[in-house]
Amino acid sequence: MHARINLAEQPARPPRGGNAAAGARTLIAAREFSVFYGSKAAVDKASLDIPAGFVTAIIGPSGCGKSTFLRAINRMNDLIPGCSATGGLSLDGQEIYAPEVDVVALRKMIGMVFQKPNPFPKSIFDNVAFGPRIHGTGDRSSLGEIVERSLRRAALWDEVKDRLGDNALGLSGGQQQRLCIARAIAVNPRILLMDEPASALDPRSTARIEDLIGELRGDYTIVIVTHNMQQAARVSDMTAYFYEGRLIEFGDTGEVFTKPKEKHTEDYITGRFG
Amino acid sequence: MDPGSRKTFDRSFTAVGYFSIALMAAALVVLLMPIFAKGSGAFVFRGTVENRRLMLEKFGRGDRAAIEAEKAAAAAARAPVYEAIARFEAALDTADAEDRRGYRSDFREVRELVAELLGPAPGRQTPVLIRDQYGQTRWDRASVVLHRILYVEDYDYSDATKMGVKVATPRVERFRGTALEPLFGVLERDARAMLRPRTTFYWRFLFDQSFDAHIFGGIWPELLGTFYLAVGAMLFAVPLGIVAAIYLAEYAGESAFVSMLRTCISSLAGVPSIVFGLFGLAFFINTLRVSPSKSVLAGSLTLALLILPTVIRASEEAIKSVPVAYKEAAMSLGASRWRSIVTVILPAALPGVLTSVIISMGRAAGETAPIIFTAAVSVGKPLAIWQTLSQPTPALPWNIYNLATEHEAVDEIRHVQYGMVLTLVVLVLLLNLAAIVLRARVSKKLRG
Amino acid sequence: MHEQLLMTKGARRRSRLAALFGHSVLAAVASSSIIALLFIFYFIVKDAVPFFRFEGVREFFGSVRWYPSREEAEFGALAIFIGSALVTIGASVVAVPLGVLAALCLSDILPFSVRQIVKPVIEMLAAIPSVVYGFFALVVFAPLLQSHGGSLLAAGAIVVLLPFALVGSAIAGNAAGARAPEASRRAVRVGAGLAVGALFAAGLAALAGALGRLTVGSGTNALNASIILGVMALPTVVSVSEDALVAVGRDLREGSYALGATRVETLLRVVVPAAKSGILAAVILGVMRAIGETMVVWMASGNAAKVPEPWFNLLEPVRTLTATIAGDMGEADHVYGSSRYHVLFAMALCLLAVAFVMNLLSELAVRRLRRGRT
Secondary structure (H helix, E strand, O other): OOOOOOOOOOOOOOOOOOHHHHOOOEEEEEEEEEEEEOOEEEEEEEEEEEEOOOEEEEEOOOOOOHHHHHHHHOOHHHHOOOEEEEEEEEEOOEEOOOOOEOHHHHHHHEEEEOOOOOOOOOEHHHHHHHHHHHOOOOOHHHHHHHHHHHHHHOOOHHHHOOOOOOEHHHOOHHHHHHHHHHHHHOOOOOEEEEEOOOOOOOHHHHHHHHHHHHHHEOOEEEEEEOOOHHHHHHHOOEEEEEEOOEEEEEEEHHHHHHOOOOHHHHHHHOOOOO | OOHHHHHHHHHHHHHHHHHHHHHHHHHHHHHHHHHHHHHHHHHEEEEOHHHHHHHHHHHOOOOHHHHHHHHHHHHHHHHHHHHHHHHHHHHHHHOOHHHHHHHHHHHHHHHHHHHHHHOOOOOOOOOOOHHHHOOOOEHHHHHHHHHHHHEEEEEEOOOOOOOOEEEEEEHHHHHOOOOOHHHHHHHHHHHHHHHOOEEEEOHHHHOOOEEOOOOEEOOHHHHHHHHHHHHHHHHHHHHHHHHHHHHHHHHOOOOHHHHHHHHHHHHHHHOOHHHHHHHHHHHHHOOOOOOOOOOHHHHHHHHHHHHHHHHHHHHHHHHHOOOHHHHHHHHHOOOOHHHHHHHHHHHHHHHHHHHHHHHHHHHHHHOOHHHHOOOEOOOOOOOOHHHHHOOOEOOHHHHHHHHHHOOOOOOOOHHHHHHHHHHHHHHHHHHHHHHHHHHHHHHHHHHO | OHHHHEOOHHHHHHHHHHHHHHHHHHHHHHOHHHHHHHHHHHHHHHHHHHHHHHHOOHHHHHOOOEEOOOOOOEEOOHHHHHHHHHHHHHHHHHHHHHHHHHHHHHHHHOOHHHHHHHHHHHHHHHHOOHHHHHHHHHHHHHHHHHHHHHHHHHHHHHHHHHHHHHHHHHHHHHHHHHHOOOOOHHHHHHHHHHHHHHHHHHHHHHHHHHHHOOOOOOOOOHHHHHHHHHHHHHHHHHHHHHHHHHHOOHHHHHHHHHOOOOHHHHHHHHHHHHOHHHHHHHHHHHHHHHHHOOHHHHHHOEOOOOOOOOOOOOOOOEOOHHHHHHHHHHHHHHHOOOHHHHHHHHHHHHHHHHHHHHHHHHHHHHHHHHHHHO
């Protein structure tokens, strides 16, 4: 089942950055949102609005809480014992941490790509088909269609179409990461969360991933955590800067990188620390 | 210590370290060499015409015409022996009482030994005991019996400071001048023609039943019994063990309950095997009455308890060693915890689990103490599957013990004992080898 | 869209119940080990208590008169306890020094390629069933002991003590040489080394001679059982010790090497002390293996329920608890309910108790090892 985002108000491929993003509908809204490991706050009262259909980058030095914030969106932090969240974090108006929320359904709507590519030790086909299979799609032909569509979207189809039965671990790092993206896309999420997706890859694969992000933009809302500021500047429309758990600045990427409002942001971007 | 001494000490300690490893390797070699050397003697030996006769009559194997021809040729070679015996017997009948008494016991001994060597004399009734129906089937045993016919063994106690020394005197001296005298020469010269030894490859040793308490035949009932017991133990221990391992690896926290659970599992691993056997008897047989008395079922249950801790421990390790990234990826795609365990983690852990299962199977196959009271008998027929629920079975470990200690003809069936030991050792080593190979492929598969 | 995200209250309750149910089922299955252990204790105790109630404790633990099948049955098991103890101590003497040394060699001395060969060898030794060891002890080793016992003992003594003699003379030579003036250092070192070496050699020769004159009455005796049991327990000691040694990690070792220590000094002064809880656990496990073993002692120890003269004379046959249980149950089972039947459970209870306590000790040792490192 295809659930395309209704971007009737926006052109099919929104122009990069700028006011278009700022004026778009908010998909994920954080209100004084905090994440605690035990008593220590990894994310401290962050408030921001992530627009639908655009790429939002989260930057900041190591340990600033950006990954934690990302993982809070699809409640992957639930897997960590001792982790708790306060404040508001909503998806299209629905509080994500409300008790009525079905976490399985939530995660179906939100796809995640990890820093280190982690394809299952199964065949390429089975990797991509994993999501659809557990969510009910059984027959081979539908799965085949979904797999092909996802691999095409992830710009991997041409390279693997003849060897879908091969073990996914035999692919190169860059290919594995694109496979993970295909796998995430296969369940038709609305949102893609990417936690430093290219940091474990070589420059050429990194470039391909960045191109891919550009192509996926519009059909998916993408939130990408990265420690590479140039990358954030290249691919994103909005940028959030976190430092030691607090959100320092959030705004249009072009402005954040050329005319940041906070001195802290400016110091980080110009490399004075971090 | 001065630097020179320190260096010397370092070097000599290193040497001693190597030495200890060499000692261990030597122990393994010393242990396995006689087993392989003598054990192969159960499979490859010089078999006599009596052996081929046995194979034909009891197992229906062999070329009847060729064997009949052999029997005739052997009979021809043996004829002088029986003639000598007959003539001596006739002479003894007509001799006076004193002579008769003097020769009688010696003569009887010679007659019995000849029967032991060549089988029942022609014309006599077929003996009841199977072992008496055939002469020596193996040339190495035949040589021993031949030696006993040709030489009388006595102990010389004349030297008071030493233990008695064995002295062998030729028996022919006792019968010098009688009708029996030529018998010894003929035997010594023509024994080969009488028995016609030929190199035989008895691979069916593994699959034949045994006759007359293992005097003849193979070890199939024991092999099958061992197989039933090991597989049965697996059937009970593996599901239980894997589920327990999943719980410990994925669901259990650090509570006091879990701590106690882990202590219990390791305590179970430390219980002596004979105590398991007693427990199996007291609980499975006498209390639960899973079977009227000993049975494969009771034995399998007892063995399952024995190997359960190992299966749990190894499976837990295998599950824990699956990279966390897989679980994260599965759950981020919307799989529930149970789903991700079953569809991603377990399959990835399977080779590791399988390795431990194979090794545990080897352990179950080789254990004796748990099955002494619960499943093992010394003689029996190979069981059909449904009989395993209520019938006991011979098994390799128990019968190795039994044949080597309590059997009536311990020395005669040495080759069978060694054959059983070799079979058990090869079985266990093969299983372990399979596990090692599997383990090597596991890491390759998980890392790509 | 939210509707897709939400669960009905019923669905929520169902999923929570399902999770709880699943968790409980898993925990219950895992608890089967607890249940099994409890049952084992219960049934062994249940059939052991009647013996103690009927026959009392003093004779069992205090008397060496073991005549269970007589009219006036006597159940003095002291000789059997001593037999078990002797064989266990003997096995430990073989397994512990050799095992720990081998583990040290494996973890720090052997090059990687050789290690890959040695580990399977050890695993093979561990995999060989106990009845095979017992068979070897009875059929190969016992006749050898009986006919050439003295020479074997002498050879064994030389093999074991020769390394120490060599090391000792080398060190003595070096120490003497260090004190000598520069010019004659070499000569002094060699001379002193040879002198001390000659002393050791003389002592060794005397010992070998004395041992060689011994005669072995019966090949199945405590020595036979001890040696074979020791070889059986070796792999356990080696692998657990090696795990403990490896777990110490590179950092400690590198720190010591950086200070100029030799490999042996690092091993003996840094690594082994750091791993000592683990090595202790390994020793305890090896001893447990020896105590609980049945087939080897049943076939190789001679099964004579008497205390050797003198008590440390391993060349005499002894009887162990495990062999008694295995051997006597065949007959005792026919007289179910009699003291003869129950005394075997009493022995089993003693074995179980000892094994349980030793296991707890080894767990404690392992736990202290883990705690020490975090």
